[in-house]
Amino acid sequence: MPRARRSTRLTGGRTKYTNDPFEIAGVSDDSDTNQRKAARKQAAASDGSSDEEFEVANDDNQDDEEEDEEADDDEVEEEEGVASEDDNEEGPRKVAGPRRSKPATTPAFSMRYHKTQGTVSLPKEDTHSRGTYSSIDHMGKKVHLRTTFGTDERDLLSIVYARERWYRGVDSGFPTRASLNEALDLPDYGYGLSFGVEPEEMRRERTRGWDWYYDEGQGGRLRKRQRLRSIEEEAAYRVYMPAPKQKKHTVLMGPVDDQKTFSVGYHESMNFGDAFDEAKVREKAKPSGGSKGKDAGRKRKTREGWILNMGQKVQGMAWAPNQPGLTQYLAVVAPISKEEKERHPDPFTDHGAPAFRSSAPYPCALQLWMFKAEKDESLTKRIDLKFQPRLRMALCTKWGDLRRMAWCPMRRDPREEDDEDTLKTVGLLAGIWGDGYMRVLDVKLSRDPNKVEYYEVQSPVFEAKPPSTVCTCLTWLSPSDIAVGCANGFVAIWSIIPSQSPYPYFYQPIHSTYVLNLTSAYPTHAHLIATTSMDGETRLWSILDPYKDMVESNRMRVGSAHLSYSPMLQAFFSSDENDFARLLAVRRFFTTTAVARFQSTVSSLAPCSTWHPSTLYGCTNGAAVVTNPLRRLLHVKEKQWQQTWFTHEWARDEDPDSPGISRFHDGYRAESISLLRNMLGDRKMVNGVMMITIYEEKSHVTALCWNPNQTCAGWAAAGLGCGLIRVEDLAT
Structure with missing residues (x-):
């Protein structure tokens, strides 16, 4: 029987030494956290959405993020809201509890809530945003596709067409002849062969675009x-x-x-x-005539x-x-x-x-x-x-x-x-x-x-x-x-x-x-x-x-x-x-x-x-x-x-x-x-x-x-x- 995995977390409370005068005066991080939560709710209300819709959008993004987090055990162990195994090897495994909010020492980029439309809801204290997701943020596959290729269906359909043709493991290096020959057989979703450009525009460039010549x-x-x-x-x-x-x-x-x-x-x-x-x-597949291929x-x-x-x-x-x-x-x-x-x-x-x-x-x-x-x-x-x-x-x-x-x-x-x-x-x-x-x-x-x-x-x-x-x-x-x-x-x-x-x-x-x-x-x-x-x-x-x-x-x-x-x-x-x-x-x-x-x-x-x-x-x-x-x-x-x-x-x-x-x-x-x-x-x-x-x-x-x-x-x-x-x- 394989040995159970043991947690590397320290048990018990940690000794903390501080000379922070604000903490001695009773001004703690909890008050700052409450102010930030209020600012987020106010920002969500200004967008015309209720608090419930704001929570639903966050839950959708959280589900997408969990898809990526399950693929990396190291990142899962570092999450605050996931319980680890007991220090005793023979003891029962603890059940994961609800996810808790991260401490106030989390970097600023993690405090930004992402909407499913691809926008970022910023607190009032944030004065600058690039306008798109940061590359170091955790995001789901759907959000990753939208931020990498765009929200237009022409861009998404063209990359879906490329994925269906070239996502095979055998095509990880050289292109295979079978995949090259599928260009006329697989559905192109309307924009696959034109890379997201309107096919009519490509046709005009091949014809009328050379009229001057x-x-x-x-x-x-x-x-x-x-x-x-x-x-x-x-x-x-x-x-x-x-x-x-x-x-x-x-x-x-x-x-x-x-x-x-x-x-x-x-x-x-x-x-x-x-x-x-x-x-x-x-040996190739037999053509319609019943005879074998030339090769x-x-x-x-x-x-x-x-x-x-x-x-x-x-x-x-x-x-x-x-x-x-x-x-x-x-x-x-x-x-x-x-x-x-x-x-x-x-x-x-x-x-x-x-x-x-x-x-x-x-x-x-x-x-x-x-x-x-x-x-x-x-x-x-x-x-x-x-x-x-x-x-x-x-x-x-x-x-x-x-x-x-x-x-x-x-x-x-x-x-x-x-x-x-x-x-x-x-x-x-x-x-x-x-x-x-x-x-x-x-x-x-x-x-x-x-x-x-x-x-x-x-x-x-x-x-x-x-x-x-x-x-x-x-x-x-x-x-x-x-x-x-x-x-x-x-x-x-x-x-x-x-x-x-x-x-x-x-x-x-x-x-x-x-x-x-x-x-x-x-x-x-x-x-x-x-x-x-x-x-x-x-x-x-x-x-x-x-x-x-x-x-x-x-x-x-x-x-x-x-x-x-x-x-x-x-x-x-x-x-x-x-x-x-x-x-x-x-x-x-x-x-x-x-x-x-x-x-x-x-x-x-x-x-x-x-x-x-x-x-x-x-x-x-x-x-x-x-x-x-x-x-x-x-x-x-x-x-x-x-x-x-x-x-x-x-x-x-x-x-x-x-x-x-x-x-x-x-x-x-x-x-x-x-x-x-x-x-x-x-x-x-x-x-x-x-x-x-x-x-x-x-x-x-x-x-x-x-x-x-x-x-x-x-x-x-x-x-x-x-x-x-x-x-x-x-x-x-």
Whole structure:
């Protein structure tokens, strides 16, 4: 028979020593308590509700709080109104009595009574309130949902839809193919697929929102601005692309106890499935025709995907949206080496710090690589490993390194004009170049899929630069509007539609110094923008009134350059100085929720997908980690799981002409890591001293991205500091 639990409370009265003159004079805390009770009743009466209604509202909140309190034994024992077991092991168990009020020494936040409508009834002595619940208050699940996502049924129905699809334990890390394929089968409650936005508004933006682009007046003038000059392949490789090494890149992949050696040359690709054993795919359900699925009984490799060699560090990477077919395009930027840049003189050397001024006009190339998906009846497609990835286009410039780039993510329905055009439209791509300008390119390809095109960009469809500063980051707000962060702390918003005024219609100081990153809460709250700065501040503000409608999160000692918004979760993702992944809900932006913990500094963050809630982080130790924070967002006491996609290690070779040796580790299990921010038991603490490991720059995961198209929503790409790119279908 197990031993009964014993209470740790002291029995009997406690000896108390005091020199309080008010208590000696007969002025005790009881009188203050009575005054506060009277003030609460008066406040409740002023709201038009009786004392009975006030007590009923408190009882409802108390029932919700008890749901959370039962899940934590430690908190239950600390409550004053719950009786504990008798000190005698064999004695009978006492029955819990009525709950008593907490003593007057309770912090001020616990004295506030919460109503079921989400408001706070304050006593008269309280002079300030944030207007919402405090994150340290105990609240029930219903109250937590209302304060996190709102009281509007559109917001609640959208998160209920996400919960039904992605709350399973198997989806705690990578998204499963079964859950991705349920997008068209499960009821969307009217707002699930539009993330709480009216479906009619989303439809108008996909159609009428792009009328200006197809208009012969505005769209025609925009397209005429872009001028491209065709160049030879030899000139593109010699001037604009990194010089290849004499030897190939050595790659070690496979199971830990049986890794195989591969060699990948410059601009070559390798199917790393050859390094793994075969695994039989589970037999799918029979379709309506009675025959088995295409993949029934077919053997596949344990891991399948591609490794590409770019020759230099992968600076940026992004999948092209609005590609519903089997062909997918990946935009990649690999700048030239430091030795090659020394050949070009820098005229701005004496003009201040490099980050706050324009750089030399270094040559750079934007590469567009083509991939194929398998033909399958399933909604979510796999990567076609029979099709070798190939370079489709190279857009060469002399504006410095392409530091940031982003495709226009707004959906666009296909039109007849697209088929009538002699060129195939890929999309609008905006970027920040080293000279400090923000430019937009209209990327189009020839109809011949076997042709490789090389162009020198002489002028884009749009370019802009604020005076006396440089652009640092950008994000799309609509099919025609772009927000840009600047080195002086300002944020500018331009419309790329041709007009007589070249100035931004919004240019306001949001931070006091360098803006590291910014992103919009599109489409749920398209007028809200979150920004991070070098001063460690993370702010959420409204374009309508950035001075009044602004809220700040916890300030960090080191600014975070990573920021992304998930419309499915209605929250922003970022990182902090302690190697934690943090989540900031739109309606609780002033608080931070840790959702993952890493062994090294965060070096990259993939833009959140609109088809699943999994978030992908890259670290300086070469690890790519994925996590699904939905369970923790809905209930803060849920265990948070994370899973490592792969770990990359790079080592130098004895030969100086060799690009080095890379080794990949795969097959990690999902794990639940403590997210407590305490120093006790920290892996970085050695003899009471915080240790920080510095890793090789070529081991870093420098770029990550999910495929934004629904048919390939499980595809992910990771760019490394050594120049390798790993593309894999992570839908299990």
